[in-house]
Amino acid sequence: MAEHEQGSGARDPAPHGSAPGDPTADAWYFAVRLGEGRYAFDAPLVTEVVRLGPLTRLPAAPPFLPGVFTHRGEILPVLDLGELLLRRGTELEPGARAAVVQAGPWRVAVVADEIEGLLSVPRRRLEQPPPGHGASEFLRAVAVDGAEDLAILDMVRLVAAARARSVPS
Amino acid sequence: MSADRQLLLFQVGARVFAAPAKDVRRVGGSLLEHPDDGVPDTALGRPWEARRGLVVDPGDGSERTVLVDGVLGLRAVAAVQALPAFAREVMATQALCGFALIDEVPTLVVDLPALVRERQRGPSAAGREERNDHG
Numbered sequence: 041m042a043e044h045e046q047g048s049g050a051r052d053p054a055p056h057g058s059a060p061g062d063p064t065a066d067a068w069y070f071a072v073r074l075g076e077g078r079y080a081f082d083a084p085l086v087t088e089v090v091r092l093g094p095l096t097r098l099p100a101a102p103p104f105l106p107g108v109f110t111h112r113g114e115i116l117p118v119l120d121l122g123e124l125l126l127r128r129g130t131e132l133e134p135g136a137r138a139a140v141v142q143a144g145p146w147r148v149a150v151v152a153d154e155i156e157g158l159l160s161v162p163r164r165r166l167e168q169p170p171p172g173h174g175a176s177e178f179l180r181a182v183a184v185d186g187a188e189d190l191a192i193l194d195m196v197r198l199v200a201a202a203r204a205r206s207v208p209s
Numbered sequence: 210m211s212a213d214r215q216l217l218l219f220q221v222g223a224r225v226f227a228a229p230a231k232d233v234r235r236v237g238g239s240l241l242e243h244p245d246d247g248v249p250d251t252a253l254g255r256p257w258e259a260r261r262g263l264v265v266d267p268g269d270g271s272e273r274t275v276l277v278d279g280v281l282g283l284r285a286v287a288a289v290q291a292l293p294a295f296a297r298e299v300m301a302t303q304a305l306c307g308f309a310l311i312d313e314v315p316t317l318v319v320d321l322p323a324l325v326r327e328r329q330r331g332p333s334a335a336g337r338e339e340r341n342d343h344g
Contacts (some may be wrong), residue, residue, distance in 0.1 A: 096308070096315045097224070100252040100301040108296060108308070110315050115308050117296040146295040199295070206299035 066160035069192060070139060072152035074122050074130075078188050081195035083158055086139045090149065092118070092132060102206045103129060109149070116140065119148040124202055125178070143199035150195075161190065177201070214289070216309055216318065218281035219263060221253045225281065225316060227309055228263070232321045234272065236280050237262040249276045251324050252302035267325040275321055284311055289318050302327060 069080035095107035095118065104123040108115050118138065122130040130151050138149035161183045169179035169191070178201065181192040216227040217236075238261060249259060262274035286309040297303075304324035308315040 094314060096317065098296060098300060098305070098317070099224070099254055101296070102299055102301075105296060105299055108293060108315060110310065110313075115290055115293055115315055117293040119295075146298075147293065148295050203295065203298050206301075 066162050067166065068158060068160050069190075071156040071159050071190065072121060072139070072150070073154035073156060074126060074152050075128070077191065079121070079125070079152070079191045079193055080159065081193045085141045085143060085195055087142055088140050089155060089157070090138055090140055091135045092138050092149070092151070095132065104202055106132060111140075116147065116149040119150050119199065119202070121150055121152045124198065141195060143196045146199050146203065148199060166192070214286055216284050216286055217263070218284055218311070218316070219261070219277045220279040220281060221256050221277050224254070226253060226319050227284070227311065227316050228319045228321045230283055232265055234264045234266060237264055237274060246272060247274050247276055248325055248328055251275065251328050252304055253319065253324070263321060265321045265325060267322045267329070273325045275325060286311065
């Protein structure tokens, strides 16, 4: 899966999830649901979708890192998108799904209220994010997919910001 | 990391942790000969009853006792896996050195001397120092 530069295209509505070399292709994203909102990020960042195993809680961890779990011998940190974007922790049921994301140098398992999956968005529907959106700091674009708005996140920037927020000054 | 394969399991509150056995000079009770040497409150949390103590050398030749709720015994493990990079970066303690799979459950492996030093200095300072050490 492709790796992206940190913070690339933070305010650029260009469809980074589109097939490389094909300017007419739709943009491909990976969609999740948080409360009433629908969010998506570049599909190539997602390496797989897995079910959460038993979670090991970490002492002295920030709220957006509810724990780690083992997947095929690899220990993956869980990133709670709801806590990060909305300051509202996701209720993690046993066997809940998570999207394993390679966001720059960081590999994390992203959880949300609902993991939807891949979707394509015609690039003509991508627009600049409106000011004042709750997650505007991390929005790259908004799109209308069916009847609902879709907020396109810069996941690499979001994960980097979470990390920066937690590093002691 | 894979050098420290003999682990001492202990409990703080409801959580089970492990530490390299070589880091523990001895296991004591809660009655300390020198109460000031006790470390009751660390990044692992505050023990409920503090019935046992793990005596460690924080690196300066002295002895400090990390108070815990119980000691569960020794286990040999095949390997200790490093913390995921993202978790290592965002946690407020740098005294967790990895995980060991014990009965299929990832169990946190604690660097007890680092935990004591961190408690003495404050976790933020310890985190900064650790990150600076690694460039």
